Amino acid sequence: MTRGTTDTRASEPRTSEARQRLLSTATQIFYADGIHAVGVDRIIAEAKVTRATFYRHFPSKDDLVVTYLQEVHQMDRGAITAAIAAHSTAADSLLAIADTIAAGIKRPGFRGCAFLNAAAEFPDVNHPVHQQIIAHRQWFLDTLTTLMAQVAEDSSDAAARHFVMLRDGAMAAGCLFDPDLVVDTFMRGIEGLVRIHGQREQATQ
Amino acid sequence: MTRGTTDTRASEPRTSEARQRLLSTATQIFYADGIHAVGVDRIIAEAKVTRATFYRHFPSKDDLVVTYLQEVHQMDRGAITAAIAAHSTAADSLLAIADTIAAGIKRPGFRGCAFLNAAAEFPDVNHPVHQQIIAHRQWFLDTLTTLMAQVAEDSSDAAARHFVMLRDGAMAAGCLFDPDLVVDTFMRGIEGLVRIHGQREQATQ
DNA sequence: CGAACTTTAGACCGAACGTTCTACCCGCTA
DNA sequence: TAGCGGGTAGAACGTTCGGTCTAAAGTTCG
Known part of the structure; x- marks a missing residue:
């Protein structure tokens, strides 16, 4: 339905049974085992799905990888948007975002940040995959900067970068060390950061 | 010389011209372009060097990867040992280690932490490469914990984990964002951490 | 019905993968 | 002088890689 020939956004078979199966399978496998390490055959x-079907929906493996990262980006975006929407103050939103990250690290099968992992495999800055990574990170930093500015205008950029740095460290270490300890360290750091940054507000106002 | 037949540590041709060239070349290429992405042919x-020579010195590519990480480990170890030896107080040593990390991030051609990058490509915990990564990180954490304990016995474990988390975040972001900003954020975080942790000493003693 | 589209099944391509092999050369030392 | 180890040179192994192609079956809908 709504696939009428006169529809302005016609000729886009966005969701096909096979395509969706392909993408969700690729998402799982790429995240779990890496990208260069898994071939089209396995996916x-x-x-x-047959090889022909795969190449009907994705021009190349690289395109699938880009789509995979877009998929993860949408998931992250959804989770963070929800965390912000569920709280009235920016400080609470920041803590909720940290909670979301912490929950992800504790989840079984956690294998780090999909974007940091992909960056390790695609160092070429001009590669579409790498640019996807940069774009995601820029969005995340911007989101945090906006929230930090609502807590305290002063040095909200530095505070947001600090948040991202703790997140990156926690995500990287989360599958190389006891996740509980990692989350503990992460949450302490974030709470301290948000508290200190919040005190700036009272000092300057 | 000193390669006599009666030498107790004989029969170890540790350094051969070709082997060293092989290892240093592999170190550069693996670090710059990733591991799965580069083949034996290119190395x-x-x-x-000829293929036969390669397989004379390394049983397999995986063995070369492990040796590559051992090489990087020795470099890191050397730099950090030197930083510690050059300062009289543990607090100064910690700041010197941070300086070393910061300098690495600013260096052109910086491509993140060799171990974190390798971890992204070798998720299997039982794989020798993965275990090499774990071992390196454990050594680093232990080193920092010892130094933190010299600054203040109390909660030195948490402080060391905090240091590692900031380092991991900085190393991960260093090649995905303006390195100067990353280093700035990192150094502020470390200085704050060491200061706060140092104040604990005066409070408890 | 018949046209258009999706999917299946599987053969096929050239290239690259990691690895093994034979054959010969060279410099060392026993 | 003879032997041995490290090196070169290059062919070859079987497998897997990403990607293309043909032919046939199933679905949807005008």
Whole structure:
């Protein structure tokens, strides 16, 4: 339905059974095992799809990788938007975002940040995959900067960068060390950061 | 010389011209372009060595990867040992280590932490490469914990983990964002951490 | 019905992968 | 002088890689 020929956004078979199976399978496998390490053969096998079907929906493996990261980006975006919407103050939103990150690290099968992992495999700055990574990180930093500015205008950029740095460290270490300890260290750092940054507000106003 | 037959540590041709060329070439290429992305062909070509020579010195590519990480580990170890030896107080040593990390991030061609990058490509915990990563990180954490304990016995574990988290975040972001800003954020965080942790000493003693 | 589209099944491509092999050369030392 | 180890040179192994192609079956809908 709504696939009428006169529809302005016609000729886009966005969701097809096979395409969706392909993408969700790729998302799982790429995240769990890395990108260069898994071939097209394995993805189409586990998605129960033929090679021809794969190349009908994705021009190349690289395109699938980009789409995979877009998928993860949408997930992250959704989770963070929800965390912000559920709280009235910016400080609470920041803590809720930290909670979301902490929950992710504790989840079984956690394998770090999909974007940091991809960056390790795609160092070429001009590569579409790398640019996807940069774009995601810029969005995340901007989101945090806006929230930090609502807590205290002063040095909100530095505070947001500090938040991102703790997050990156926690995400990187989360699958290389006891996740509980990592989350503990992370949450202490974030709470301290938000508190200190909040005190600036009272001092300057 | 000192390669006599009666020498107790004989029969170890540790350093051979070709082997060293092979290892240093692999170190550069693996760090710059990733591990799965580069083949044996390219390494032996750039090292100007034949395939047979490669397999004379390394049983497999995986062994070369492990040796590569051991090489980087020795470099890190050397730099940090030197930083500690050059300062009389533990607090100064910690700041010197941070300086070393900051200098690395600013260096052209910086491509993040070799171990974090390798971890992204070798998720299997039982894989020798992954275990090499774990071992390196444990050594680093232990080193920092010892120094933190010299600054203040109380909660030195948490302080060391905090240091590592900031380092991981800085190393991860250093090649995805303006390195100067990353280093700035990192150094502020470390200075604050060391200061706060140092104040604990006066409070408890 | 018949046209258009999606998917299946699988053969096929050239290239690159990690690895093994034979054959010969060279410099060392026993 | 003979032997041995490290090196070169290059062919070859079987497998997997990403990607293309053909032919046939199933679905949807005008």
